[in-house]
Amino acid sequence: MNLTLKVWRQKNAHATGALQSIAAPDVSPDMSFLEMLDVVNERLIGQGEEPIAFDHDCREGICGACSLVIDGVPHGPERGTTTCQLHMRHYQDGAVVTVEPFRAAAFPVLRDLVVDRGAFDRIQAAGGFVSVRTGGAPDANALPIAKSAADLAMDAASCIGCGACVAACKNAAAMLFVGAKVSQFAHLPQGQPERDRRVLQMVAQMDREGFGACTNLYECEAVCPKEIAVRVIAELNRDYRGALLRNED
């Protein structure tokens, strides 16, 4: 099939960009969206033009490197799917597909469709971890954890940190990401000692990075490729409230 792409092209972080129409002929329905872009790029290179810059790594939906807002939806039209796992069979011959970068002040565009998501790393570094003084590894089953608690923690921990939640949010808020990173420890005994400090510092860093304020639109949940639920946002709010009131950290 033959498609027309409208792709955001921007030379570097300081240049002003614009949408460019690019033909994508002979697309196989078996290709992933990124493979389709690879083919388009080979053609562009053959014609002596600049290839489209985009982020990717594992291409199997687990690393969180791929991004793209496709026809207004981060990671495209399929629910619970990363862009690398989106297949061209969902498109029809002749379709016009608009491809834009994730948009947020905290995610500056570096080039074309590539944005700098370092803000997420800095939020993580501010408190999204459990401190461990290394020693002998504890026995795996020495610490009993209820199945229900483990499930909640594991669901939150499936966040791959891609940033689609921010891209989808009308406020460019990072609550689903931060909520997931707080919730994955909040249900486990290992997360308790640093619980207040974690949430206070991660929220402070989130605000410092210039993310917006949540208005509970729940767009984030709808686009999350790992289908993280907005209950993690309620948990983030609850933990922050508790930490404020305890005021111990």
Added chain:
Amino acid sequence: MEDAGVRGQHPGMARTVGRVLQSSLGLKFVMALSGAGLVGFVVGHLVGNLLVFKGSNGDAINAYAQGLKDLGAGLWVMRGGVLACAVAHVAAAGLLTRRSRAARPQGYAIDKAIAATYAARTMRVSGVLVLLYVIYHLVHFTFGGADPAAFHQMLPDGRHDVYNMVVVGFQHPLVAGVYLVAQVLLGVHLSHGIQSAFQSLGLVTEPYRRLTQWGGRALAAVLVVGFVAIPLAVQLGVLLPIQR
């Protein structure tokens, strides 16, 4: 932000207050709590207003209005509380809106909403319109500026005739229309706002979150129906002015 002060001393309230006023989550707590205060006021206000339907000569609502006046300083404390909630709510909304605008300096060529409800996407618009309405409403019925003829309804003993003031006021189709539209806007605002407050305060998680969603919409609907009933009843001739 690590300002623990003298060793061994508890950091104190000042730090918590600072965090509430400076963090996005803290300001959302302010919005949610002040919003809850306003919802409480609106519920009380509706219960009082529905007294226009009680009895045949407007005595019930006039006695209620007199009762409020007799509270004296107490009434002013209540008014102060409502005013504080309103100021806090609008101020927090303004601060958060500014942050969120700055967080997305460049928008999308294709801007889609796939999950957010209409009410959720229009909170700022419905909020500002409700604020304008509240100002008009105060000028109209509290200060008597908008419609002096309706406002200066008196009982034979010289007390303020609230029943006739409301009924005469709502006999203007335009005035009744403004109130009808404003109540629907408030209902739209609250159909998202009530559940949003539960979420922002982190009070419920699954499976109760759905309950706050439907409960919030149900309460909003009850409020709209209750408030709308009064101007509608006047327009339909169910409530008539009483010759004193």
